[in-house]
Amino acid sequence: MTGSVRPHTRGDRRTILVSLAVIVGLTVTPAFARPKDLDRSLDRASDHGVFRIAVHSTRAPIPLFRVHQWSLRIMDPLGHPVSDAAVSIDGGMPEHRHGLPTAPRTTSTEVAGEYVINGVKFSMPGWWVLKLAVRAPDGRADTITFNLVL
Amino acid sequence: MKKALAAIGAITLVLAPDANASPTWTPEDLATIRSLSPQTLPKPPADPSNRVADDPQARELGRTLFFDARLSANGKVSCASCHQPAHGFTDGLAVGRGIAEGSRRTMPIAAAVHSPWQFWDGRADSLWAQALGPVENPLEHGFTRTEVARLLATSYGRAYRRVFGRTPPDPATLPLRASPLGDAPAQAAWARMTPTGQQAVNVTFANFGKAIAAYERTLAVKPGRFDRYMAGLMGETRGAERFTPDETEGLRLFIGKAQCVTCHNGPLFSNGGFANTGVPARAGHDADSGRGAGVGKAVADPFNCKGPYSDASPDRCEELEFTVRKSPELEGAFKVPTLRGVAQRAPYMHAGQVGGLEAVLDHYNRAPAAATGHTELKPLDLSPMERRQIIAFLRTLDETGRKPLRRRSQ
Numbered sequence: 001m002t003g004s005v006r007p008h009t010r011g012d013r014r015t016i017l018v019s020l021a022v023i024v025g026l027t028v029t030p031a032f033a034r035p036k037d038l039d040r041s042l043d044r045a046s047d048h049g050v051f052r053i054a055v056h057s058t059r060a061p062i063p064l065f066r067v068h069q070w071s072l073r074i075m076d077p078l079g080h081p082v083s084d085a086a087v088s089i090d091g092g093m094p095e096h097r098h099g100l101p102t103a104p105r106t107t108s109t110e111v112a113g114e115y116v117i118n119g120v121k122f123s124m125p126g127w128w129v130l131k132l133a134v135r136a137p138d139g140r141a142d143t144i145t146f147n148l149v150l
Numbered sequence: 151m152k153k154a155l156a157a158i159g160a161i162t163l164v165l166a167p168d169a170n171a172s173p174t175w176t177p178e179d180l181a182t183i184r185s186l187s188p189q190t191l192p193k194p195p196a197d198p199s200n201r202v203a204d205d206p207q208a209r210e211l212g213r214t215l216f217f218d219a220r221l222s223a224n225g226k227v228s229c230a231s232c233h234q235p236a237h238g239f240t241d242g243l244a245v246g247r248g249i250a251e252g253s254r255r256t257m258p259i260a261a262a263v264h265s266p267w268q269f270w271d272g273r274a275d276s277l278w279a280q281a282l283g284p285v286e287n288p289l290e291h292g293f294t295r296t297e298v299a300r301l302l303a304t305s306y307g308r309a310y311r312r313v314f315g316r317t318p319p320d321p322a323t324l325p326l327r328a329s330p331l332g333d334a335p336a337q338a339a340w341a342r343m344t345p346t347g348q349q350a351v352n353v354t355f356a357n358f359g360k361a362i363a364a365y366e367r368t369l370a371v372k373p374g375r376f377d378r379y380m381a382g383l384m385g386e387t388r389g390a391e392r393f394t395p396d397e398t399e400g401l402r403l404f405i406g407k408a409q410c411v412t413c414h415n416g417p418l419f420s421n422g423g424f425a426n427t428g429v430p431a432r433a434g435h436d437a438d439s440g441r442g443a444g445v446g447k448a449v450a451d452p453f454n455c456k457g458p459y460s461d462a463s464p465d466r467c468e469e470l471e472f473t474v475r476k477s478p479e480l481e482g483a484f485k486v487p488t489l490r491g492v493a494q495r496a497p498y499m500h501a502g503q504v505g506g507l508e509a510v511l512d513h514y515n516r517a518p519a520a521a522t523g524h525t526e527l528k529p530l531d532l533s534p535m536e537r538r539q540i541i542a543f544l545r546t547l548d549e550t551g552r553k554p555l556r557r558r559s560q
Contacts, residue, residue, distance in 0.1 A: 064416075065416065065421070065422060067468035067469060067472060096409075096412050096526070097526055098425070098479060098526055099474070099477060099479055100474070101421075101423050101474070102469075102472040102473060102474060103472055103473065103474045103475065104472060105472070118468075118471075118472065119468060119471065119472025121472070123421040123422060123423045124412065124413070124415045124416075124421045125181075125182070125185060125415070
């Protein structure tokens, strides 16, 4: 590699040593730790077992900085599709204490238990959560939090 | 000869620690650093709301209009008066100054095409909608849309027709100064116009913005030292540069402890979003609610993506359709600006409240309470040396040409 590297000085070396000390310190005390046992499954039972819920991005890989669409499937524990549920979506980045950059909305499809989530956007790499609150027409309700690492 | 070889060996030994001081990056670090590369910057996104966005003739018309000071009440203010090409398309002032002093700092525009929202508060959802605002702002151009239409007809008729396939309204049919946003006489003149006449002027005014947007879309950020350093990291040898130890550690802090990359990410060092970072209110003024008020203006703007002057079908306006309209996070939040060329753009923040990069780092380090809303920041506990190193890194984002190499003795 060619480069315009200025001559190093004793001060530079001291800087490097101090910097290395800082780096070592960093590895010991990360600012915001992500749970090691983060459940990244996108198809599982809701928080109280009322539904089985699956989501996936209609684009692979999941795009950054672009509004895109996800698919959502809601079943009951017996595997019967749950149609016409009211679904609200929240989420964000727990490590950075901010919410989603957009306000996604869910609409039903013609397929029983299948929905689309429009307006999803992720504005940076990292750990994101998508929180869904589902209320079926018969009153059954539950929540679920999906974890994504982009 | 032996003495010479021994001397070279001794020099090598002395230099070895420095030669080995080139940083070791983890795969995660490298992935983050790679995500900052301009090579990951896509082409400017399509703007379905502007059918002439990529028309070369529209670009040329827009470029001429951008520099035309006749588009102002005093004949002295053009877009380029504040967005000065020689100064990164900003003006070096705390707040912009056109006809009079404004309330916010002039934003750089070279990377703006990649952002779905324009202005510090995102009150415009396209470059062309943004271009219209300052023209009718009494503190900036102090002009009106009928004056714009008249100037287009008298001075740009042929070019306008080439681009838009029609001529602007006949100036003889237009009031001298009329606008729904102007002063009382201008508003009264606007109210006296027929709806058809108003619409014809609005179409012409929107086209004026679309031509300027076509020009602004072509303004690209230029690479700097950081990009040449990164090229070396990625294995390129031609044109690559090394960082000084301070610059290297500054980059490490930027993507690590200091968490700058949380918002200042991607090849433009901006996530294109809004954040409340607790910057103080402008001295002598109330706190600015930023995005908290801006989002409503964007949604209500007749020149937005879903409005009657947009060329997009409404289903192509996803950013507008799914924008967060109500959230405590919007209060006091401002657009995350690009950091490309940041060292040359003092003073900082949305109203130039912070004078220099040292003061910026001090602000982020202290994370004071917000003047309105709630800051997203937490204190960083950066030492003075660490702050200096981050600044050293930020200076590598300057859009600079490669420095001439000094030949090293063999």
